[in-house]
Amino acid sequence: MNKTGDLYSINGPVVKAKKMTGFMMHEMVLVGNVKLTGEIISLEGDDATIQVYEETTGLKPGEPVAGTGNLLSVTLGPGLIGSTFDGIQRPLNVLKAQSGDFLERGVIADALDMKKSWDVQMSKIKDGDQVVGGQIIATVKETSSVIHKIMIPPNISGIARNVKSSGKYTIDTTLMTVKSGDGDHDIKLYQRWPVRIPRPYMERLAPKEPLVTGVRVIDTLFPISKGGTAAIPGGFGTGKTVVQHQLAKWADADVIIYIGCGERGNEMTEVLEEFPQLIDPRNGKPLMERTILIANTSNMPVSAREASIYTGITMAEYFRDMGYNVALMADSTSRWAEALREISGRLEEMPAEEGFPPYLASRIGDFYERAGRAKVMGDDQRIGSVSVIGAVSPPGGDFSEPVTTGTKRFIRCFWELDRQLANARHYPSINWLDSYSEYTVELKEWISKNVDENFYKMRDRFMQILTEDDNLQQIIKLVGEDVLPDNQKLIVRIANIIKVGYLQQDAFSDVDSNCPFNKQDEMLKIILNYYDRADKLVSKGVAISEVLDNDIVNAIMRMKENIPNDKIESFKELNEKIDAFFDQLDKKYQVTVEA
Amino acid sequence: MPAKEYVGLSQINGPLIFVEKPSDVGYNEVVEITIGDQKRLGQVVQISDQMAMIQVFEGTNGLTIDNTRVKFLGKPLMIKVSDEMLGRVFNGIGQPIDNGPEILMGDSRDINGSPINPVSRMYPRNFIQTGISAIDALMTLIRGQKLPIFSGNGLPHNRIAVQITKQAKLKGEEAGNFAIVFAAMGIKHDEANFVRESLEQSGAIKNTIMFLNLADDPAIERIATPRVALTAAEYLAFDKNLHVLVLLTDMTNYCEALRELASARGEVPSRKGYPGYLYSDLASIYERAGMIKERVGSITQIPILSMPNDDITHPIPDLTGYITEGQIVLNRDLNRRGIYPPIGVLQSLSRLMKDGIGKGYTRDDHPHISSQLFASYSRVQEVKALASIIGEEELTDSDKSYLRFGQAFENEFLKQDEDEDRSIEETLDLGWKLLGYLPKIELTRVSEKEINDHYKEIKET
Numbered sequence A: 001m002n003k004t005g006d007l008y009s010i011n012g013p014v015v016k017a018k019k020m021t022g023f024m025m026h027e028m029v030l031v032g033n034v035k036l037t038g039e040i041i042s043l044e045g046d047d048a049t050i051q052v053y054e055e056t057t058g059l060k061p062g063e064p065v066a067g068t069g070n071l072l073s074v075t076l077g078p079g080l081i082g083s084t085f086d087g088i089q090r091p092l093n094v095l096k097a098q099s100g101d102f103l104e105r106g107v108i109a110d111a112l113d114m115k116k117s118w119d120v121q122m123s124k125i126k127d128g129d130q131v132v133g134g135q136i137i138a139t140v141k142e143t144s145s146v147i148h149k150i151m152i153p154p155n156i157s158g159i160a161r162n163v164k165s166s167g168k169y170t171i172d173t174t175l176m177t178v179k180s181g182d183g184d185h186d187i188k189l190y191q192r193w194p195v196r197i198p199r200p201y202m203e204r205l206a207p208k209e210p211l212v213t214g215v216r217v218i219d220t221l222f223p224i225s226k227g228g229t230a231a232i233p234g235g236f237g238t239g240k241t242v243v244q245h246q247l248a249k250w251a252d253a254d255v256i257i258y259i260g261c262g263e264r265g266n267e268m269t270e271v272l273e274e275f276p277q278l279i280d281p282r283n284g285k286p287l288m289e290r291t292i293l294i295a296n297t298s299n300m301p302v303s304a305r306e307a308s309i310y311t312g313i314t315m316a317e318y319f320r321d322m323g324y325n326v327a328l329m330a331d332s333t334s335r336w337a338e339a340l341r342e343i344s345g346r347l348e349e350m351p352a353e354e355g356f357p358p359y360l361a362s363r364i365g366d367f368y369e370r371a372g373r374a375k376v377m378g379d380d381q382r383i384g385s386v387s388v389i390g391a392v393s394p395p396g397g398d399f400s401e402p403v404t405t406g407t408k409r410f411i412r413c414f415w416e417l418d419r420q421l422a423n424a425r426h427y428p429s430i431n432w433l434d435s436y437s438e439y440t441v442e443l444k445e446w447i448s449k450n451v452d453e454n455f456y457k458m459r460d461r462f463m464q465i466l467t468e469d470d471n472l473q474q475i476i477k478l479v480g481e482d483v484l485p486d487n488q489k490l491i492v493r494i495a496n497i498i499k500v501g502y503l504q505q506d507a508f509s510d511v512d513s514n515c516p517f518n519k520q521d522e523m524l525k526i527i528l529n530y531y532d533r534a535d536k537l538v539s540k541g542v543a544i545s546e547v548l549d550n551d552i553v554n555a556i557m558r559m560k561e562n563i564p565n566d567k568i569e570s571f572k573e574l575n576e577k578i579d580a581f582f583d584q585l586d587k588k589y590q591v592t593v594e595a
Numbered sequence B: 001m002p003a004k005e006y007v008g009l010s011q012i013n014g015p016l017i018f019v020e021k022p023s024d025v026g027y028n029e030v031v032e033i034t035i036g037d038q039k040r041l042g043q044v045v046q047i048s049d050q051m052a053m054i055q056v057f058e059g060t061n062g063l064t065i066d067n068t069r070v071k072f073l074g075k076p077l078m079i080k081v082s083d084e085m086l087g088r089v090f091n092g093i094g095q096p097i098d099n100g101p102e103i104l105m106g107d108s109r110d111i112n113g114s115p116i117n118p119v120s121r122m123y124p125r126n127f128i129q130t131g132i133s134a135i136d137a138l139m140t141l142i143r144g145q146k147l148p149i150f151s152g153n154g155l156p157h158n159r160i161a162v163q164i165t166k167q168a169k170l171k172g173e174e175a176g177n178f179a180i181v182f183a184a185m186g187i188k189h190d191e192a193n194f195v196r197e198s199l200e201q202s203g204a205i206k207n208t209i210m211f212l213n214l215a216d217d218p219a220i221e222r223i224a225t226p227r228v229a230l231t232a233a234e235y236l237a238f239d240k241n242l243h244v245l246v247l248l249t250d251m252t253n254y255c256e257a258l259r260e261l262a263s264a265r266g267e268v269p270s271r272k273g274y275p276g277y278l279y280s281d282l283a284s285i286y287e288r289a290g291m292i293k294e295r296v297g298s299i300t301q302i303p304i305l306s307m308p309n310d311d312i313t314h315p316i317p318d319l320t321g322y323i324t325e326g327q328i329v330l331n332r333d334l335n336r337r338g339i340y341p342p343i344g345v346l347q348s349l350s351r352l353m354k355d356g357i358g359k360g361y362t363r364d365d366h367p368h369i370s371s372q373l374f375a376s377y378s379r380v381q382e383v384k385a386l387a388s389i390i391g392e393e394e395l396t397d398s399d400k401s402y403l404r405f406g407q408a409f410e411n412e413f414l415k416q417d418e419d420e421d422r423s424i425e426e427t428l429d430l431g432w433k434l435l436g437y438l439p440k441i442e443l444t445r446v447s448e449k450e451i452n453d454h455y456k457e458i459k460e461t
């Protein structure tokens, strides 16, 4: 029988109750006569403080608080993919069916459909076999893109008994019973896991492979690895959400978890309307078939915003445990931090910087550390990864505020969005001088082997040109471009080609939205070939106006739009055109072509 | 259930009163406060078994510790909604102030509303033509959008808002089923009158509900005003199938009232003294815009706020920008130069335009030409800065063409009359015409085909 206590104080999402001896820290509780879901966030003597995940209007002192005996947990099993949940894993379409277009309070809904039966393919495990935590005992084709692997929960091992054969089952079916030292465990199609506790793995592995995003400025200049972490800070309207949506669409991950944390309702709707129509370039299936959405929009209760991040990352770890590469996007982690601040304020905790609680940085660190590439639990050496990409929304666009600085300590890719670029509609507005990726070194081997052995050389030359251009721009601002010598003018022009023709990438273009690695490679080659040949002439004293042919420059600027992903061979023609143009110039100025 | 009435308060502090040992009182419940023969409304903002903390909407002026009577009404603040509200004027908490009758018939609704379930939303895609070139071409308003005007003291935000309400139309649809909800928070009498008279002149007043909390009305009442207004708007949109345009002005006054209340409650402040939950609080207002699947109506919001000191990084515009779907930023420099509407286009943005313009919505070339105008006008700023240092004469030819383009853009494209209603085609053609000041090679955002179709170079004379 679960315990009950009595409410005695209500202050927004934070309520207090007495007679709470015996409740657990972080226990999930049902608050008041309307049974609002809440979680105990502090216990002191006989009193408990509870954060309530729903609107507390109308709650009265004296109403009951009922325990559930469980920590705040999520349900993990077939049916996750393609669903949209709120911050505490209530499926939003079930809530809609129960209470209509507007969210009501106190609605209880199963996270996963308990009535749906799935085609379960059992593994070779027989009665009497030894099984260990993480071992795969069955598979279910959850969507056309994702095979769901039913695993023994991480903390259970023992002897398998009563093993069912393959068939159609609901998720509540016991597929086998595991006899272990501490008793019998029924293994069903689903398992539950407390959101604030990371799921265990065998061994952490170093990053090796890039998470290919199809966004040129990211893949070429500031790549992220599978299992990596990245932050996208930027003022309002600079493009955080669009970058996150781009990654959710085109990143080469097996499963995408998209958390709308305190952001706009319409942005979730956009994903819901768009993703089922969009095709995953890897397998031709609708993108929604690999996607899970978690929506706690800005007008939904603030404490569920705090929980939504944990709900999401726990699901990510679960699919990692199956051996998948999962990418999780959180938009925006600042709203999560603000939820922490609000709760902390109501608890009257001593604030640190800007009203945030002193434990802000350590909470951020705990969250990002749940990303990573790992050898997962089980008996077959599977490798899985969770990549985490968090948006940061600094107040006033000022990157020195606590959430940005706190995040910077724990992530390894920093994609800084630049207000100036955004205002000039240069998208993605990722600043190429202040952003960085610590993965470039680790990914070099993979990219050299799988894309182009010269890729890094070319990338480094791009960075050099851009850095040099930045210096030259300082001079131009003071005295104008005319005073520069021709070779420096050329650098400025090439940098402009790189900015407009390469870094700029319209997310809403049919052709250029997603740019695969091989196209990036070809584009790098074209631009550098043009530069090298022009530079040779200019350094021989040929006037710069001679080498800046409108037609050629125009063709290079537009190659991203004019050459679609399935016509990569057209780059050869463009290159030939460039060579022909310069061959004729070389001849005219009698520059010898070196071997 | 008989309402519980208490006589006497334990404390009065700014806008707050405290009642000891309340019983059976709920969080956020409304209370009726009586002093002599005067009645006021309040709301429970914190409750424990020892004490109820109540904010008084009309202020605590004249309340006494011993003679104030407090009646707990057992429900949150509600208003009655019905068609009869159209054409009427109410105060900031929804009581009639036009000498007309009380609204007696109709549903009682909680002014706080409930969040729209994200899966019930319909993504807004319908282009509203405002007839203002800068808005239609560059920061297109979409039906169901929340698009605020970031203004400053002395800038013509009210005139722009009124021009939008007069001219707004949807292509190929008759204007019949629309309504306007106007919520004023702490604005001057003159401003409110200007809006009312303009709506009377255009005949829209009979489709308008006004909620007025003016500068000399109680500040705390403002906290309820936008919620009351949006409750009425939701009724019109989602029960009565109307397309509702909601004007909320001035959100800065609203936020200041919220700050006053927060500091009276002794809460830990965040930036500039505003409460840490300002973001969530504003979101609970702005997110009430939108469209819902299988329902006909819509709520389009145009909140207006004045940026203190013209500072766009101030918490009020900043947090608003993080919630709304773009912003229209007014620019003092343009205003000074006599350009109406003085819209600072580079800082302005409409996030929903990408799905509501172009083929099948406005015109095929719209996405590209808007991007091109932005890019070129942004280059104009750089060239201007350079010219102010090295002198116009020293500029390269291409830079000089940018200066000419910039001039023409501000004087012909941005600038228009208060009653000039340009169609989207006129606006886009005008944009192309002005791009003629720039050499073709500079136009990297538009396609070669679009250049062939629309571009005509203007040679210097």
Ligand SMILES: Nc1ncnc2c1ncn2[C@@H]1O[C@H](COP(=O)(O)OP(=O)(O)OP(=O)(O)O)[C@@H](O)[C@H]1O
Pocket (backbone or CB within 6 Å): A234, A235, A236, A237, A238, A239, A240, A241, A242, A243, A263, A393, A427, A428, A429, A505, A506, A507, A508, B321, B322, B323, B349, B350, B351, B352, B354
């Ligand atoms: N890569 C892109 N391609 C084209 N347009 C873009 C791109 N990135 C951003 N934009 C434009 O910028 C607008 C704002 O972007 P976005 O909504 O991602 O900003 P944000 O940083 O998430 O803002 P907020 O913090 O307010 O949520 C988009 O609506 C779109 O018009």
Ligand SMILES: [Mg+2]
Pocket (backbone or CB within 6 Å): A240, A241, A242, A263, A331
């Ligand atoms: Mg965003």
